[in-house]
Amino acid sequence: MKIRVLGCSGGIGAGLRTTSILIDNDILIDCGSGVGDLTMDEMASIRHIFITHAHLDHIAFIPFLVDSAFNTLVTNPITIHIQQETLSMLRDYIFNWKIWPDFSRLPDEINPVINYNVITPGQQIKLNNRIIEPVSVTHTQPALGYRIQSPDGGSFAFSGDTKNTDEFWRVLNSYPELNILFVECSYPDQEVNLGEIAGHHRPSTLAEDLAKLKHQPDLYIVHMKPGDEQSIMNQLNELLQNRAPKMLQHGQVFDI
Numbered sequence: 545m546k547i548r549v550l551g552c553s554g555g556i557g558a559g560l561r562t563t564s565i566l567i568d569n570d571i572l573i574d575c576g577s578g579v580g581d582l583t584m585d586e587m588a589s590i591r592h593i594f595i596t597h598a599h600l601d602h603i604a605f606i607p608f609l610v611d612s613a614f615n616t617l618v619t620n621p622i623t624i625h626i627q628q629e630t631l632s633m634l635r636d637y638i639f640n641w642k643i644w645p646d647f648s649r650l651p652d653e654i655n656p657v658i659n660y661n662v663i664t665p666g667q668q669i670k671l672n673n674r675i676i677e678p679v680s681v682t683h684t685q686p687a688l689g690y691r692i693q694s695p696d697g698g699s700f701a702f703s704g705d706t707k708n709t710d711e712f713w714r715v716l717n718s719y720p721e722l723n724i725l726f727v728e729c730s731y732p733d734q735e736v737n738l739g740e741i742a743g744h745h746r747p748s749t750l751a752e753d754l755a756k757l758k759h760q761p762d763l764y765i766v767h768m769k770p771g772d773e774q775s776i777m778n779q780l781n782e783l784l785q786n787r788a789p790k791m792l793q794h795g796q797v798f799d800i
Contacts, residue, residue, distance in 0.1 A: 545674060545694035547724070547798040551578025554601070554730050554744075555770040561794050562601035563767065565702065565726070566590075571671065573690055573702055578794065579605040588616040594663075594676060595626045596704030597687035598633040606634075607644040610657055614647075617657035625661045625669060625676075629686040663688075665711070679715045681706035684743040691715060691722075698800035700724035705767065707743050713756035722759040723800055726792060728767035732775040747779035754787060764792035 546568050551561030562576030570591045572579070579587070587609055596602055610622065626634070639646040639658075647658045663669065665680040665688065673695035678688040683705045689712045693699040699722055703712060706728060716722055730744035739746045744767070745753070754763075763784070768776050773791060780789045 545692075545696070545698070545800045547700060547800065549578075549792060549794060549796045550581060551576045551794055552726070552766040552792045553770065553794070554728075554767040557770045559794065560770055562604065563596075564605070567674065567692060571674070571676070573692075574602040574704075575604070575606045575609060576601050577605055579609055584612065587613045590622060591620070592671060593622060593624045594678070594690060595624060595630055595634075596681075596689065596702075597627075597683060597685055598630045598637075599685070599705065602705070603634065603638070607638060607647075610647045611644075614650075614657055618651060618655065621655075621657045621659050623659045623661050625663045625678075627664070627678075627686050627688065628662050631660055631662060633685075666715075677715070680709075680711045682709035682743065683707070691719070694800045696800070698723045700726070700761075700798070700800055702766075703727040705730075705744060707739065707745055708749050708753055710756070713753060717756075717758050722757075722761040724764070724798055725757075725759075725761040726764050726766050727754075729765050729776055729780065730767050730769055732772050733779050747776060747783050750780070751783040754784065760787070763787050763789045765789050766792045 548566040550564040553560040561578035563574040564576045564578040565573040569589045572593045648656045663678050665678050669676045675693040677691045681687050681689045689703045691701045729750045731739045731746050733746045733748050
């Protein structure tokens with residue numbers, strides 16, 4: 545199973561893309577601005593999108609992806625796997641015929657180019673022997689992280705957007721191993737109030753949560769706010785000397 549990082553930043557700028565992770569050639573975890581770097585053939589190969597939550601940096605390129613690949617999707621639609629609360633926001637505020645057409649009714653209601661699959665935490669979705677499991681995390685709205693298991697049994701996890709939480713770590717600990725972990729840390733430690741209000745980790749809160757994890761995966765930090773990356777990584781390296789955190793980079797590829 546191949547993991548390709550299309551975007552992993554908490555903002556935009558030269559060389560920065562917002563959250564989107566491509567699994568093999570057919571599954572996206574979130575659909576941020578990194579999707580815009582794909583070729584038309586690569587976009588046409590995507591069959592599934594798993595959404596963590598409805599904030600714009602995680603869903604902004606769904607409308608463009610579906611519009612650009614429309615002709616190839618007419619007979620082979622994309623399935624968006626999504627919590628009910630997140631689906632309601634997507635329908636009310638994006639695919640509402642005002643901001644963007646409702647592609648779940650185009651070209652017609654019988655044969656749409658988007659299908660929705662409402663998912664719940666703890667459910668396991670099996671796609672070509674890959675297992676995708678949504679897990680509850682704690683953010684400013686209903687949000688998910690994901691654990692993805694390869695056909696060979698290796699696994700990686702992505703926290704999505706979260707602050708201190710418990711269920712995510714409990715689920716990861718319930719499995720015998722974890723190879724790679726992508727986990728968010730958006731703000732440096734001096735931004736205490738902003739981190740709490742925005743529902744994001746700082747180095748000290750992430751260190752508290754990682755103490756709950758019994759595994760020692762390769763650890764990559766995501767969703768850092770532009771300009772704060774070095775400060776965040778310096779603080780994390782001080783706090784997590786036993787885990788060797790690394791900054792995830794746009795364009796990195798992993799094999800599990």
